[in-house]
Each structure stands twice: as C-alpha cells, then as structure tokens.
Amino acid sequence: MSFNLAILTDNWREILDGMALTILIWAAGTAIGLAVGLAVAVVQLFTNRWLAAPLALYVAVMRGTPFLIQLFVIYYGGPFFGLDLTPLTAGIAGLALYGGAYFSEIFRAGFLSVPPGQIEAARMMGIGRLDIVRHVQLPQMLVIILPALANMTVLLSKETAVLSVITVNELTSVIQSIGSTTFAFAETLLFLALVYWAFLEIVTAAARRLEKRVGRFMLRSQS
Amino acid sequence: MFDFNLIIKSLPMLLEASVWTVVYSLTSVAIGFCIGTLMCAAGLSASRLGRGISAFYVSFFRGVPLLVQLLISYYCLPLIGVNVPSSVAAVGTLALCTGAYLAEILRGGFLGISPGLIEAARMVGLSRRQILTRIEVPLAVRLTLPALVNETTMMVKASSLISVVGVLELTRLAQNIATSTFQPLEIYLTAGAIYFVINGAITLLGQLAESRFRLETAR
Numbered sequence: 001m002s003f004n005l006a007i008l009t010d011n012w013r014e015i016l017d018g019m020a021l022t023i024l025i026w027a028a029g030t031a032i033g034l035a036v037g038l039a040v041a042v043v044q045l046f047t048n049r050w051l052a053a054p055l056a057l058y059v060a061v062m063r064g065t066p067f068l069i070q071l072f073v074i075y076y077g078g079p080f081f082g083l084d085l086t087p088l089t090a091g092i093a094g095l096a097l098y099g100g101a102y103f104s105e106i107f108r109a110g111f112l113s114v115p116p117g118q119i120e121a122a123r124m125m126g127i128g129r130l131d132i133v134r135h136v137q138l139p140q141m142l143v144i145i146l147p148a149l150a151n152m153t154v155l156l157s158k159e160t161a162v163l164s165v166i167t168v169n170e171l172t173s174v175i176q177s178i179g180s181t182t183f184a185f186a187e188t189l190l191f192l193a194l195v196y197w198a199f200l201e202i203v204t205a206a207a208r209r210l211e212k213r214v215g216r217f218m219l220r221s222q223s
Numbered sequence: 224m225f226d227f228n229l230i231i232k233s234l235p236m237l238l239e240a241s242v243w244t245v246v247y248s249l250t251s252v253a254i255g256f257c258i259g260t261l262m263c264a265a266g267l268s269a270s271r272l273g274r275g276i277s278a279f280y281v282s283f284f285r286g287v288p289l290l291v292q293l294l295i296s297y298y299c300l301p302l303i304g305v306n307v308p309s310s311v312a313a314v315g316t317l318a319l320c321t322g323a324y325l326a327e328i329l330r331g332g333f334l335g336i337s338p339g340l341i342e343a344a345r346m347v348g349l350s351r352r353q354i355l356t357r358i359e360v361p362l363a364v365r366l367t368l369p370a371l372v373n374e375t376t377m378m379v380k381a382s383s384l385i386s387v388v389g390v391l392e393l394t395r396l397a398q399n400i401a402t403s404t405f406q407p408l409e410i411y412l413t414a415g416a417i418y419f420v421i422n423g424a425i426t427l428l429g430q431l432a433e434s435r436f437r438l439e440t441a442r
Binding site: 060061064065066067068069070072073076077080158159160161162164165172176179185186189190192193196197200201204 | 225282283286287288291292294298299302382383384387398411418422423
C-alpha cells in the first residue's frame with residue numbers, strides 16, 4: 001500500500017471548496033434549526049393544544065426516523081408536492097428541520113426551568129407575555145441550556161456528511177469522488193476523517209470555553 | 224396521485240428488510256456495549272495507558288461522522304488485506320461507533336455507584352473482574368437505562384447509513400424500490416413509518432424495563 005499525499009495537494013482547490021460548503025451548510029442548518037426549534041417550543045408551551053399536538057408529532061417523527069430517510073423524502077419526494085429543490089437547499093432544509101426538532105425539546109426544557117414564581121411576579125407587574133419570554137425567561141434559560149444547545153450544534157456538524165448521499169458537493173462528497181477517480185481511498189478517506197476529527201475537537205473546545213464564560217452568570221441567576 | 228397500492232404491494236418486502244435493520248442495529252449495540260464497558264473501565268482505571276487509549280477511542284469515534292467511518296471500513300479494510308463481507312464490516316463499524324457513546328453513558332453510571340458498595344464487595348473477597356461483571360455493570364446499566372435505550376434508538380436510525388456501503392437493509396431496499404418504480408415519496412414515507420414504529424417499540428420496552436428494574440437503593 002503506497003501513500004501518495006500529492007493526490008490531496010493536487011486537488012486542494014476542490015477540497016477547500018468542499019470544506020467551505022460543509023461549514024456553510026452547518027451554519028445555515030443550525031441557524032434555521034435554532035429559529036424553528038424556538039418557534040416550535042414557544043407555540044407548544046404558550047398556545048392551545050390544537051397547535052401543539054401537530055408540532056409534538058413533528059418532533060416525534062423527526063427524532064424517531066433516520067436523517068437519511070428524511071433527506072430522501074424532502075429531496076426525492078419534494079417534486080410530488082411541486083417542491084423541486086436543489087440538493088443543497090433540500091439538504092439545508094433537512095438539516096434545519098431535523099435539528100429544529102431536537103432544539104425545540106431543549107428550548108422547552110429551558111422554558112420550564114425558569115421558576116414559575118418569577119413569571120407570576122412579572123405578570124403581576126403587568127408585563128406582557130412576549131416581554132416575559134424575552135426579558136425574563138430567555139436570558140435565564142439560555143445560560144442553563146447552553147451546554148445542550150452547543151452539544152446539538154456539534155452533532156449537526158457531523159450530520160452534514162450525510163448530505164453527500166443526495167449529491168451535495170460538500171467535503172465528504174468531494175473527497176469521495178477524488179478517491180474513486182484516483183483509487184487512492186486510504187489517503188483521501190483518512191485525511192477526511194482527520195479533518196472532521198480536528199474540526200470537531202476545535203468546535204467542542206470552543207463550546208466548553210463559551211460555557212465556562214457564560215457559566216459566570218449561573219450563580220447570579222440562581223441566587 | 225398518492226399510490227396506496229404501491230405501499231401495500233411493497234410493504235411485505237420492506238418489513239422483511241426491516242428485520243435486517245433490527246438485527247444489524249441490535250447486534251452492533253450488543254457488541255458496542257462490551258466495547259463500551261471495557262473502554263469505560265479502562266478510562267476509570269489507575270493505568271495511564273488505559274486512560275489514554277480510552278480517551279483516544281472515545282474522541283475519535285465520536286469526532287468523525289459515522290458515514291466517514293463506514294466509508295473507511297468499506298474501502299480501506301481490503302487495502303490492508305482484510306476481506307470480510309460488507310455487512311460484517313458495517314456492523315463492526317456501527318459497534319465501534321456506538322461503543323464510544325456507550326462508554327460515555329456508562330461512565331456516568333459507574334461514577335454514580337457508591338464507593339461503599341465496591342469496598343464491601345472487595346471485603347467479601349470478590350475479584351476485580353467479579354466486581355465489574357456482577358456489581359458494577361448491572362448497577363451502571365440500571366442507573367443509565369434511559370440513556371442506553373436512547374442510544375439503541377439512535378443506532379436503529381444510524382443503521383440506515385450502512386445502505387451507502389451496499390448492505391441490504393430497510394433503507395437500501397426502499398432505495399431499490401423507489402428507483403425502479405419512480406415513486407420515491409410513497410416508499411420513503413413507508414420506510415420512515417417502519418423506522419418510527421421500531422423506535423417506538425424500543426422506547427416502550429425501555430420504559431417497561433425501567434419500571435421493572437427501578438432502583439431505590441443504588442444511590
């Protein structure tokens with residue numbers, strides 16, 4: 001078995017493009033997923049059950065079925081509803097919907113972690129429901145749920161690799177096609193694993209630092 | 224038109240393939256549990272080498288996407304002269320991956336066991352291995368049962384990825400039917416529903432086990 005690193009350096013431009021696309025998908029999927037998750041949690045907790053029940057089903061389905069099948073339904077099943085998405089849009093939408101379900105559970109737990117006494121007090125003072133969410137609940141719960149949110153965000157970065165199956169040209173897909181045209185599977189795939197591993201380690205370390213920084217507020221909010 | 228006939232016609236085949244999904248995912252969880260226990264014990268041991276290996280293992284298998292791990296085992300094992308059927312390689316990879324997550328889960332369980340129990344076991348003359356298999360593992364499993372059940376459902380979902388390396392299971396069969404009938408929506412929705420039912424059953428069994436094995440005295 002020979003080890004020819006030139007295969008990687010020769011294709012550095014495609015590889016960098018793949019990395020950039022992976023990060024873009026991750027960032028977009030996470031951002032939209034967070035918005036979806038927060039919206040779902042707020043609707044579930046603060047409106048009637050006719051709105052909450054279908055959302056509970058959405059969350060259960062997204063958490064109970066494989067991400068790959070969800071992507072297939074969106075990408076290959078989309079045209080049935082007249083939804084002709086490009087692989088990239090379908091992938092980002094899939095990632096956002098998948099992450100949104102998990103994020104909504106985290107947000108829900110967060111809302112419930114703020115003591116009800118504070119909300120009663122705020123209501124007594126005549127603060128509106130949305131203002132209570134914005135100024136009383138969100139600032140406190142975000143500190144509490146930050147580790148869970150960070151964890152899920154890191155998990156989503158790994159799920160981006162699955163998008164290669166629906167032909168999105170992200171890092172895994174780029175490396176795989178380089179591997180199958182040059183038959184240099186060892187070099188390309190081991191490099192791919194190392195890139196993801198290093199990336200995950202860096203992101204995880206950054207998340208820990210952020211938690212530590214924000215953790216300062218924990219004592220104050222709990223006293 | 225949404226074609227219900229196609230669903231009814233292909234359901235027996237899909238259900239047959241879903242048996243493989245269950246077999247592959249449960250086998251990998253069983254093997255992964257043994258790996259996870261060993262790695263967890265190594266991680267909590269006094270040996271610096273053991274802790275190093277455990278930390279490296281957990282970090283690598285949790286840090287690399289499962290799809291990439293599967294691709295490596297599929298393409299690279301033959302390069303180093305290991306020629307096993309793709310299903311064996313895939314289950315092995317799933318087991319290694321879930322082992323890393325199970326090691327982390329079990330670590331919480333091991334740390335939750337009161338040291339007095341271990342001391343007592345040592346006092347009555349149990350060997351290190353007996354303490355691990357008779358005292359620590361059963362207690363750790365009971366303490367972490369919800370997380371273990373959750374990890375099992377994650378593996379059922381993750382097993383869909385082995386379709387990418389050509390192993391025939393539910394997702395792969397659904398793909399085959401979808402491409403030959405040109406009706407992907409019906410087929411993938413059915414496949415998704417089957418996964419949903421499998422995971423629902425596992426969650427239900429887990430809740431039964433939880434109420435059956437609830438521990439009042441472990442802490």
